[in-house]
Amino acid sequence: MKADPRGVLTGIHFIDGDHACCEGALAAGARFAAGYPITPSTEVVERFASRVPTVGGSFIQMEDELAASITLQGAVWGGAKAFTVTSGPGFSLMMEHIGYAAMTETPCVFVDVQRGGPSTGLPTLPAQADMMQARWGSHGDYEIIALCPNSPQECFDLTIKAFNLAEEFRVPVMFMMDEVVGHMTEKVVIPPADQIEVVPRKHTQKSIEEYLPYGTNGDMVPEIAHAGEGYNFHVTGLTHDERGYPNMTPLVQDKLVRRLQNKVRAAADRIALFEEDQLEDADVVVVSYGITSRVAQRAIDLGRTRGMKIGKLRLITAWPFPDKKIRELAAHIKAFVVPELNLGQMVREVERATSGKAETFSVPHAGGGVHNPEEILKVIVEASR
């Protein structure tokens, strides 16, 4: 289905990543946001608050992130596409409702413009240290999808992608920006609405008598109904059967939780997006994402001018992790180098996926700035020895 033209600000813009993310959400059909102010993410909802009354939707500033992250889910069950926006400290408070969205299969988007942590940390400065929290932050076994834009243009394009994935798989999608990408101003091209592909909600076509709220037919993603349509369905965060009724047996738990995982895992290769460059002859591959990928690019270019065989693998999807791609590369390269604005998070995934077939080098950075390309190059040199 094509985007609703009312939400699409077609044209060439010079805007920052936060604003581009907002435009992406509007283009994707988001008509509801709930938020709580937090640097460096607030500009997303500020723009949404200004724009949404003219496209037919609403924004509400809630009393805290606990509220914001569940208000948006109420809106989803009321029929809207909805999201919330935050940064580390708020993201921590939202974990409860990432679990609720996973358990109830509520399609929605959580935007996290990452800043330095732990705790209040560095409110105005970048980090990429919420990557594991995005994947594992709520209790229990569940699966989410996480995307990592590295430019304002991608903040627009991938926000649409985030909403589309949320609808397709009925999962919460984490949109993992960072302070630099959020506040960086660049050219953003917004295409006409008829060139924007939007995934509609997987609404049931079944009659009220036939409808099973959590029944599936092969593809593991159940069909949804909205409140007010007469389906009289029940939604609970308790372990539930296909009717949505609580059921406290290990059997039902096993069936439900495995499905929640497998619906994403079975499609992992299709969901896992990445950008690759100069991999053909590479001995060393730099794996990076978000703002760090742009610094890494400079390190790769510097190394190449010195005759080193360096390739690039940029993660666009962080979760599910592109295991397959790493495994393939590990079979014929010497080493991976993983710079990131944390003390070593996604590098663990790279190391795991190599199964010991290639060496893995971390280039950690505690956040507050970005790497110096020379630091990354130094590790590349070490890795290629």
Added chain:
Amino acid sequence: MSTLVNPVEPFLRTDRMPHIWCPGCGIGTTVNCFARALIESKIDLQSLALVSGIGCTGRVAGYVKLDSFHTTHGRAIPFATGLKLANPKLNVVVYSGDGDLSAIGGNHLIHAARRNIDLKVICVNNLIYAMTGGQTAPTTPDHSITSTNPYGVFEPSFNLPHLVEAAGAVYVARWTTFHVRQLARAMTEAFQKKGFSFIEVISPCPTLYQRRNKMGDGLDTMKFYKEKSKVRHGAPTSEVGLTMTGEIAVGKFVDRDRPDYQTMMRGQFVESLGEKYIEPTEAVCS
């Protein structure tokens, strides 16, 4: 031979019976009143959604044959807020317990009342955390024995009608589970009211509250409610706080009008944006 059908049965998920509530518990009584209020008010059931939090009362959502949401602990009100804003045509009822609404969800309670979001909140107050075994709640009266105050509660408790009135609720009433007709009538009234309505229902927990405090069983509690309750319509809410064995003021304390959140939102946007404003009518995703 004709079969007698309980008039409230069509409103219940009978395939989920028996329910989990203990003998003598008052929650089922409140659900009966709720169903009778639905009959009485002739409210369109398709437009009605019910949202609960966590706890014994939180299980109400699972037993009513409505679009029903059993959310996270304390967050029924913000969930209901999103539901109502996304689809303003819905009538949204929040049905939860005192601990859920006034402790972990206390912040949401006061802000929803301040905004005057059009929600009907039914707060079943059993004076205790029952699902987890009888711990002290913000509503537990002074000197009560609980599992976490085994020597008696010494912290002051919330006077919920006073709290929500101060925060901005337009309708505030309190009844006990002895007052089934009055309670059903109060619910019917709240359905007619636009804005944040709050009904507190004092309800027994014979298993954990009455037993520990040597107050007898369910029947003894009904006698206690009958003896101690005094109808005080319009009483200043500052005077209706509860004690362990003192008077239980019941009645309709607040019934006033002020514009609800969505009316104010619309007014502001129409004034500021004129024809550029587009109503957030029922959002369409499919």
